[in-house]
Amino acid sequence: MGEVDPAFIQEPQHRAKLYTIQAEEIPVIDLSSSDPSSIEGLVKEIGSACKEWGFFQVTNHGVPLTLRQSIEKASRMFFSQTLEEKRKVSRDESSPCGYYDTEHTKNVRDWKEVFDFQAKDPTFIPLNSDEHDHRISNWTNQSPQYPPNFRDIIVEYVEEMEKLSFKLMELIALSLGLEAKRFEEFFSKDQTSFIRLNHYPPCPYPELALGVGRHKDAGALTILAQDEVGGLQVKRKADQEWVRVKPTPDAYIINVGDIIQVSF
Template sequence: MGGLDEDFIQAPEHRPNTKLTNSGDFIFSDEIPTIDLSSDRDKTTIATEIAEACERWGFFQVINHGLPSDLRRRVEKTAADFFILTAEEKRRVKRDEVNPMGYHDEEHTKNVRDWKEIFDFFLQDPTIVPATPEPEDTELRELTNQWPQNPSHFREVCQEYAREVEKLAFKLLELISISLGLSGDRLKDYFKEQTSFLRFNHYPPCPNPELALGVGRHKDGGALTVLAQDSVGGLQVSHRSDGQWISVKPIPDALIINIGNCMQVWTNDKYWSAEHRVVVNTSKERFSIPFFFFPSHKANIKPLEELIREENPPCYKSYNWGKFFVSRNRSDFKKLEVENIQIDHFKA
C-alpha cells in the first residue's frame, strides 16, 4: 500500500472534503447521540432514546454497555499484532471466492478499492449459506473460519470477544423491538442460525487522503453493527435529512451502533440504514472492529406485519437474506461490471 494506483481513486463527487491536517486530526461532531445502557435505567426510557436515534440518524453510541474493557484492549492488541505480520504470513489465511473468511487487502466498495486491510471470521463456525446467489439454486455450502498460527492466542481472544459482543447485539435487538412497540423477543427467531461475522480493519496512513477512502460510502446489509473504534477517528455518517457528512467523535470505551438494511426493511423505512464511509489521513494508522449482526440464511426479509398500516403500505418486497448475503459478498471481493445488489432493488 505504499503508493496510490487508480483502483483507489474515488470519483470526484465522492472524494472526501478532507478537513484534515498532516497530523491526521479530524473535526469531530457531537451530533450523533450517546445512549447510556446502564442496567439501573428503565428499558422503556432507553428504548425511546434508541427510537429517536434510529429515526433521525441510524447511528448512536452506547456507554455502560457491559462489554468488558479489558477484553476490548486484548482484542485490539491481538488485531494490531496480526496486521504487523509480514504480507507473506498474513496471506497464508487469505480469503478467496470460495472461502470469504480470512485476510484480504483488495476489498472494493461501490467498485472502488478501499484503502485498508481486513481479517474476517464468522461468529458461528461453520456457517451455512447458499452456494450461489441464483434464486432457483437450492444448494447450500458450509463455510469455515481460517485462523492464523500467529499470534498464538489469536483464535482464543477472537472467540471470547465474539461471544461477548453477541450478548450486546441481542440486548440491543430487544431494545429496538421495544422501541417499535413490539415484544422484546419479536426479532430473535431471525438469528437462530445467524450468519454474523466480525472484522478487524486496519487503515494505514495514505499518501493522498483527498482521493481515496478507507471504506467507500455504503450501507450495512444486516440488522445492526456494533463497532469498536480507536481514538484516531475517520468514520463519517451521512445525515438523513440533508446528506451532510458528519465525523463521529471517538468516546473512550463507547461502542458505535448503526442500523442495517434488514432493520430498515423490517421497520418499513421508519428506522434508517445510514450511508457511511471512512476517511484516512497521511500520518496515523487506524484500527476498528465491527460486528455485523446478520440473520439466518433462511430468513426472508420484509416489513413486519405489525408495522403495516393502510396509510403506510409495505415499502419493500420480500427477499431472502442468504441470497442477498452471497451476492454482496461476491461483489465486495473484486471489481465487477455492475454495482452490487442493494435493498432499493426490492422496493415495492
C-alpha cells in the same frame, strides 16, 4: 507526491471533505439503566436515534474493557506481520473468511486490509441457485498461528458482541411498540454474523482515497469499535450532511442496517 493507483481514486463528489465536516455528534446512549422508569427513557432514546440518525453510540454496554483491549492488541499484532505471513490465511474457495486486502466498495478499491471471522463455524450454503443441486459447501474460519490464542480471543469477543446485539435488538423492538423478544427468533438460528478486523494503513493521498467508500450496511446491526484515531463519517438523514464521529473512550458505535431501518 507519487502517482496513486487509479483503482483507489474516489470521484470528486465522493471524496472526504477534510476541513468542512460539521462538529455535531451522533447520540451517545448510556445502557446502564435498569429500573422501569429509566428503561422507558432508554427505549425512547434508542427509537429517536434510529429514526433521526440510524447511528448512535452506547456506553456502559457490559463488554469488558480488558477483552476489547486484548482483541485490539491481537489485531495490531496480526496486521503488523509481513504480507507473506498474512496471506497464509487469505480467503479462498473453501472459506470466504480470513485475510483480504483488495476489497472494493462501489467499484473503488478501499485503502484497507481486513480479517473476517464468522460467528458460526462452519456455515453450510448452496453452491448455486439451482434448486436441483443439493450439494453444499463447508465454510470454515481461518486460524492464524500468530498472535498466540488469536482464535480464542476472537471467539470470546464474538460472544460478547452477540450478547450486546440481542440487548440492542430488544430495545429497538420495544421502541417500535413490539415485545422485547420479537426479533430473537430471526437471529438465534441460521444467522450469518461475523466479526471484521479492519486495518487502515497510513494513506499519503487522503484527499483522493478512502479507507472504505460510502456505503450502507445491509444486515441488522453493525457494532463498531473506533480507536482514538477516528475517521468515521456518517450521513444524517435530515440534512444529508456528512458528520465526523468523535471517538468516545470505551464506547461502541451502532449502525442500524437496512433490515432494521425499514421498520423506522
